[in-house]
Amino acid sequence: MKPSGRVSLNTGHPWRFYGPALVLVTSPVFDAAKRYTESTPLASGELARDLAIVVLVALAAVLAAALLPGRHRMKGAVFTLTLLVGTGYPALAEAAGVGPCTWADTALGLSFLACVATVTVLWLRRAPKVLESLNGALWLTAGISLLISSQTAWAQFATTPAATDRSNLGGVRVELSPDAPAPDIIHIVVDGMGRLDELHDVYGIDSTETTRTLGGLGFRINDSAVANYAQTYLAVSSMLSMDYLDQAAPLATSEQDRTLTDAIIAQATVIRALKARGYRFSLFSNGYQALVEHPLADDGVMGPTLLSEFEAYVLQGTIFRILPVRAQTFVPHRERTRAVLSALGDYAPGPRPRFVLAHVLLPHPPFVFDAEGRDVVPPRLFTLSDGSQFSGDAEEFRAGYAAQARFVLATLEKLLRRWSALPRPPIVIVNGDHGSGLGFNMRSPIGSNTSGRMRLFLGVKGLDDTAALPGSPVNIYRTLFNQKFGTTLPILPDRSYVSSWPRPYAWTEVHVGAR
Helix, strand or coil, X not given: CCCCCCCCCCCCCCHHHHHHHHHHCCHHHHHHHHHHCCCCCCCHHHHHHHHHHHHHHHHHHHHHHXXXXXXHHHHHHHHHHHHHHHCCHHHHHHHCCCCCCCHHHHHHHHHHHHHHHHHHHHHHHHCXXXXXXXXXXXXXHHHHHHHHXXXXXXXXXXXXXXXXXXXXXXXXXXXXXXCCCCCCEEEEEECCCECHHHHHHHHCCCHHHHHHXXXXXXXXXXCCCECCECCHHHHHHHHHHCXXXXXXXXXXXXXXXXXXXXXXXXXXXXXXXXXXXXXXXXXXXXXXXXXXXXXXXXXXXXXXXXXXHXXXXXXXXXXXXXXXXXXXXXXXXXXXXXXXXXXXHCCCCCCCCEEEEEEECCCCCCCCECCCCCECCCCCCCCCCXXXXXXXXXXXXXXXXXXXXXXXXXHHHHHHHHHHCCCCCCEEEEEXXXXXXXXXXXXXXXXXXXXXXXXXXXXXXXXXXXXXXXXXHHHHHHHHHHHHCCCCCCCCCCCEEECCCCCXXXXXXXXXXXX
């Protein structure tokens, strides 16, 4: 009987000739995960989702190839070999000094594909039997590639969480007076925003004029404020639990276990106390994992998502990097930032007291805004890399950071003017989680610019004008609750700890000079 040529899922039929291709497409994802997790945590769900996406895309391509005329053995070999050769293109482009997703990359990539197609056609004409005999070798190559690329990528997910009780990590329980007034609270965490003396000395921003302008709107700035921790995960969990992390750190399941800080933030005493007092909790997220969502949030804002930072890593490791979409990789991040700023501008008091916690990834890299908030396109694919992991030079960092810091200050002035005109102006808190990353070594911080990293911007409006301002994020809510809600919480010493990115809990105390 003559074969029908139809595709079958039976392993003894044509699908076995396309199988190596479906295995090979996972390698760039695993390779990207390995590189990405050297500097940034990666959720296992995101890795699994992106693996599923690339396999589905490859499956669609395989179905299309299988429906074309010709022997499946031949088509499967050509398809897999083309894919295998294509994985070498990123290395060729990097060796040639061509950046990903640029027009130069497109031109080089199309030339590369044309060469591959020419060689394949010649091979089909002169030695078709050799191609047809490669199925076993291609399966072996695909299997080895998968084994090598996946073993290190999955290593970070292989640790079984320790049997420790994480149910009381959010800090000491606090009860707010039910008789005290309940003003709205807007808290903006401006990621990486340095202290005014740092902005003045390093970035050329007039600190005197900034203090005068914002002070005229009732906003008081602590000129000596310091960061408690040099990383966002640690800083935010300490701030919202109103405590240092010494007692929680031993519960980490590994040196890089940032699920611990996720658990602290999810149970944070600040949020629980305000919710118990009747507050509606709104989270305005810029998409960064430390504050991307919260189980106690009543509502929130997060701008559009299209391409995550990890997916940008995957893209530049594949032949699809020839698509000239470098500028577009920054669009979701820029639009998320604008969505958060727009939501802050639209704030209005309601019948129920409201606590707004907004995370704005400014002036932190990437540098996608100028000082007036207009679009800027960095000369690389989207990444949040900071400090020594920033891929540009010091001058690019200095110029980009200064522009975004000016944009932050101008936006803050506009928001304060708008909120001051409301019938019930909110309490406003604005602080960096840490300072600038310029000259700060993320892997070996001691001996690098820890002073610049630990000098942060911190200002408030609506607290007692005669009382001392909080000196670091850990004391923000201790000060606010004592003044507005009848608590008598002790004010903690303002300490600063730095640690490397790979070992966040192995911190060292540093001393940051006053202005």
